[in-house]
Amino acid sequence: EPEVTQTPSHQVTQMGQEVILRCVPISNHLYFYWYRQILGQKVEFLVSFYNNEISEKSEIFDDQFSVERPDGSNFTLKIRSTKLEDSAMYFCASSLTGKEKLFFGSGTQLSVL
């Protein structure tokens, strides 16, 4: 079965640094998402992306966050100036139509020191 690929699996960074989390969605999918899970808490929606623009975002997704589909295969999440509270597991997901099920990647564990 096709799968969503996320890299790296673990990322450690210093507070204030920029990080880019990378995702390769399933090739014919059109809808893309980022979720995150802070340790011990719920998986939270961050943003959805369709047709090269953000279709919805949560309150968490402030000006420090941005998403981009720089080419036909990658979907990235950038955090401009990381904070300690950004430490979490970040999941990328994609969907063919936005009405069908989501396919998730295995996540990137981000640790901000």
Added chain:
Amino acid sequence: GNSVTQMEGPVTLSEEAFLTINCTYTATGYPSLFWYVQYPGEGLQLLLKATKADDKGSNKGFEATYRKETTSFHLEKGSVQVSDSAVYFCALSTFGNEKLTFGTGTRLTIIP
């Protein structure tokens, strides 16, 4: 707003035991309900879903029934296997929107 409350874990059972993981929800409108599973080192995978009241989702021996009157979607399996060890997430979405609201997840460990 929408929210999902899920049974606290971790849960440890012996092989062939009966499993129930409780899930209740609060939502505006009529949500679709899901169970996702995350096996070690893998992404979240859709296990089953139900889109309207009294629907039963089922897959791999797991079942969950959409109970509107109790706003619940409890996950059950009659006889668990070691390979069922994973983290299970209850989730909902509303108005056909694929933005999911998740519970905290329940870690299940099955002992041979």
